[in-house]
Amino acid sequence: MSRIQNTFAALRESGRKALIPFLTAGDPTAEFTVPCMHAMVAAGADIIELGIPFSDPMADGPVIQRASERALAHKMSLRKTLALVEAFRRTDTVTPVVLMGYLNPIESLGYRNFVERAREVGVDGALTVDLPPEESGELLPLMLEAGLDPIFLLAPNSGPERVQEMSDLGRGYLYYVSLKGVTGASNLDLDDVERRIRAIKEISSLPVGVGFGVKNAEMAGTIARFADAVVVGSALVSQIEAFQDSPDQAQAQIVDILRAMREAMDASAARDA
Amino acid sequence: MTLIKDSGRVSGPYNLPDERGHFGPYGGIFVAETLMEPLTELRAAYERYRTDPDFIAELDHDLKHYVGRPSPVYHAARLSREIGGAQIYLKREDLNHTGAHKVNNTVGQALLARRMNKPRIIAETGAGQHGVATATVAARLGLKCIVYMGAVDVERQSLNVYRMKLLGAEVVPVESGSRTLKDALNEALRDWVTHVDDTFYIIGTVAGPHPYPAMVRDFQSVIGREAKQQMRELTGRLPDALVACVGGGSNAIGLFHPFIDDCDVAMYGVEAAGDGIETGRHSAPLSAGRPGVLHGNRTYLMEDEDGEIIETHSISAGLDYPGVGPEHAWLKDSGRATYVGITDAQAMEGFHTLTLTEGIIPALESSHAVAYAIQLAATMRPDQQILVNLSGRGDKDINTIATREGIRL
Structure with missing residues (x-):
């Protein structure tokens, strides 16, 4: 079983849902990332999505675009992102790490190099935003062979056939993009999300996470009632932006937000139990 | 029939791209999931209208009398x-x-937008020529038009910015990245993903996901x-x-x-x-x-x-x-x-x-x-x-x- 599968199995056992925070590698500095990942785990994170900075993040809203720009300003790269995971793994061999980013840095490194190095440093999965299943014929087998879980995005306009396709090809979990828009958008209709998640779960037995636009503990608690995981990105990254000159404070803010989300998610799980 | 050689192999008459938009290893559809459905819808509409006699007649008429x-x-x-x-x-x-030449393409895509009942047009522009050509056809068809343009380009192409505004378009300066054409394209894609239901994205060049490279070429x-x-x-x-x-x-x-x-x-x-x-x-x-x-x-x-x-x-x-x-x-x-x-x-x-x-x-x-x-x-x-x-x-x-x-x- 992969680390991601183990994590979801353990959560199911305890009747809880996964909290998945996102941060961009090297934002605002390379030194910030690994301690922040550990702090996230201590605050209740079950899986960490680590963003690979890219010069042209087409699917991201302004908050995560600027995170990429801050990281690229001091030459953060996919290679260095992998080195950060390696550093994280020295003291945490349990928490799954999923890389999230765009295809070009991976193409540039070379698919085979990428999966070999990712496996070596202890990456568990990868979510490549601009690589739909149609174009993944070359990378996917290499990932599977290396034991890396390919995580696919599902959108509000993905039909049942596509859900089936992602479910067949994906491993670890499916990531439901909760709205038509970019990361960090603000017009989330949770009733609609719930209907969609229930429909997806009828097709797929993979755990389903919800992300794009999860802002606070209340929303996380509501989503945890019907989804298997809550992904939170822009709400955390905006704290890094607000406190980029005082990393300790940025980390403290992130920890506070995650603790509150953890509490709300566990409370709603306990209520439903 | 003439033959062309590719990598030493002789093939028949040129008929690329393939069904999924590939020119050999190039092209394809590399976008986030939310854009897959609108691209499928666009492909279907384009396939339908490119051989539709009424569409062709209207396009030919516009190319002759308007362009x-x-x-x-x-x-x-x-x-x-x-x-x-x-x-x-x-x-x-x-x-x-x-x-x-930009207007050859915007006239065609705008006719397609109207047939697909998309009242809102977006475009990216660098020098402003495609932005102007898009604003022009949008004005003529009474479609709302938003043009994304890198902030650097807005500065150095002020004349075209003004032309677009005179034509009734909204010009949005893009402040992210290098603040040029590539960033304008990113921003237009972000707009599209947010407004997929009512918006037609008129790409100005033979790039972007399939079917754009083939459609703009045609x-x-x-x-x-x-x-x-x-x-x-x-x-x-x-x-x-x-x-x-x-x-x-x-x-x-x-x-x-x-x-x-x-x-x-x-x-x-x-x-x-x-x-x-x-x-x-x-x-x-x-x-x-x-x-x-x-x-x-x-x-x-x-x-x-x-x-x-x-x-x-x-x-x-x-x-x-x-x-x-x-x-x-x-x-x-x-x-x-x-x-x-x-x-x-x-x-x-x-x-x-x-x-x-x-x-x-x-x-x-x-x-x-x-x-x-x-x-x-x-x-x-x-x-x-x-x-x-x-x-x-x-x-x-x-x-x-x-x-x-x-x-x-």
């Missing part, structure tokens, strides 16, 4: 005489309504179809060589595509070599880049060793783009077309030469093609012919040229 087609082919006799080599002919896309191919017939009428045969500038590559593909199976016709795409390929300050991914994935397709890109897209440079804002249409990537690899670079300084020389010998003021983009054609003609015989796509007129560039030459207007 002013066919654009003439003009024998630049004095220029040719001065060079003393091949005869240079110009396909006068600069005489189109709005002053460039709309621009009117250039090559007309030119083929016009050259036969004028000279009794096809030209020996075609020359066109390549940024994203829409005017070049428009000219080249109808000639692809005519193997005796050489094709030259001219990229912007900026300060010189060796300086690294240029916009010539086919000459000096490597394959990668950006803006929904795989193609040659200007990128650093980590796969981050790097800033490009050209005197011509319309060529200032780090990628290139995937079909050009394929034509390069297959050897069917040759891609060369022309520097800022050489383009300026071409600009002045054409202006002074023929009384035609070319756009800076097209000046790259003119400059290369002049070099090429000098190596050929007077009974040979070169057809240059004069993709746009130079009025928009007058300020840039005056500034570069230290003249205050």
Whole structure:
């Protein structure tokens, strides 16, 4: 079983849902990332999505675009992102790490190099935003062979056939993009999300996470009632932006937000139990 | 039937892309999941209407009466005489309504938008030519129009920004990344993903996810179809060589595509070599880049060793783009077309030469093609012919040229 599968199995056992925070590698500095990942785990994170900075993040809203720009300003790269995971793994061999980013840095490194190095440093999965299943014929087998879980995005306009396709090809979990828009958008209709998640779960037995636009503990608690995981990105990254000159404070803010989300998610799980 | 060779293998008549938009290893659909459905919808609509007699009739009517087609082919006799080599002919896309080839495509896509009941049009623009061409057709059809333009380009192309506003478009300056054309494209894609239900994205070049490279090519191919017939009428045969500038590559593909199976016709795409390929300050991914994935397709890109897209440079804002249409990537690899670079300084020389010998003021983009054609003609015989796509007129560039030459207007 992969680390991601183990994590979801353990959560199911305890009747809880996964909290998945996102941060961009090297934002605002390379030194910030690994301690922040550990702090996230201590605050209740079950899986960490680590963003690979890219010069042209087409699917991201302004908050995560600027995170990429801050990281690229001091030459953060996919290679260095992998080195950060390696550093994280020295003291945490349990928490799954999923890389999230765009295809070009991976193409540039070379698919085979990428999966070999990712496996070596202890990456568990990868979510490549601009690589739909149609174009993944070359990378996917290499990932599977290396034991890396390919995580696919599902959108509000993905039909049942596509859900089936992602479910067949994906491993670890499916990531439901909760709205038509970019990361960090603000017009989330949770009733609609719930209907969609229930429909997806009828097709797929993979755990389903919800992300794009999860802002606070209340929303996380509501989503945890019907989804298997809550992904939170822009709400955390905006704290890094607000406190980029005082990393300790940025980390403290992130920890506070995650603790509150953890509490709300566990409370709603306990209520439903 | 003519055959072309690809990687040593002989194939039938050229019929790329394949069903999923691939030109060999290039092209394809590399987008986030939310855009898959609208792209499928667009593909279906385009497949349906491209052969629909009513659609074709309306398009032809608009191209004739609104754009002013066919654009003439003009024998630049004095220029040719001065060079003393091949005869240079110009396909006068600069005489189109709005002053460039861009409108051929926006007229087509806007008709498609209306048939798909999309009341809201978005576009990206670099120099502003595609933005103006989009705003123009949106005004005519009464569609809401939003144009994304890098903040740097908004600054250096203020005349076109004003033109778009006069045409009723909203121009949104893009402040992210390098604040140029590539960032405008990112922002337009973000807008589309947010408003997929009511919005049609009119991409201005032969890039982006499938079906855009094929669709934009098809709309621009009117250039090559007309030119083929016009050259036969004028000279009794096809030209020996075609020359066109390549940024994203829409005017070049428009000219080249109808000639692809005519193997005796050489094709030259001219990229912007900026300060010189060796300086690294240029916009010539086919000459000096490597394959990668950006803006929904795989193609040659200007990128650093980590796969981050790097800033490009050209005197011509319309060529200032780090990628290139995937079909050009394929034509390069297959050897069917040759891609060369022309520097800022050489383009300026071409600009002045054409202006002074023929009384035609070319756009800076097209000046790259003119400059290369002049070099090429000098190596050929007077009974040979070169057809240059004069993709746009130079009025928009007058300020840039005056500034570069230290003249205050």
